Amino acid sequence: MSSLFTSEKDVVNQSALFLKGFSSECILTCMLFSLIGFFNGSGRSVPVMVQGMGSAFLIRIPLAMIFSRLENSSLFLIGLATPITTVCGIVFLLCCFIHYKRRKMI
Secondary structure, X not given: OHHHOOOOHHHHHHHHHHHHHHOOXXXXXXXXXXXXXXXXXOOOOHHHHHHHHHHHHHHHHHHHHHHHHOOOXXXXXXXXXXXXXXXXXXXXXXXXXXXXXXXXXX
């Protein structure tokens, strides 16, 4: 995909590595957005807000920084920060769903 914008081999190779790490995000986002829609539609937007803010500032950004500073770091590792964050968001919202369901709040 990057070759549409540049002909530099190194840039194309590095962007391919990033996309390999990031690509699972495309599928995971569907699951996360379904959960977000469920909570918002149920009138329970607090878990969505906590998940969104926490994911960005407590997981995604720190992971990307840690991965970028590792010895032998690559854009593949940095690209993985986003899907890892999404998995954490899915787990968090599923835990909230189970909590609300047990308390018969949903």
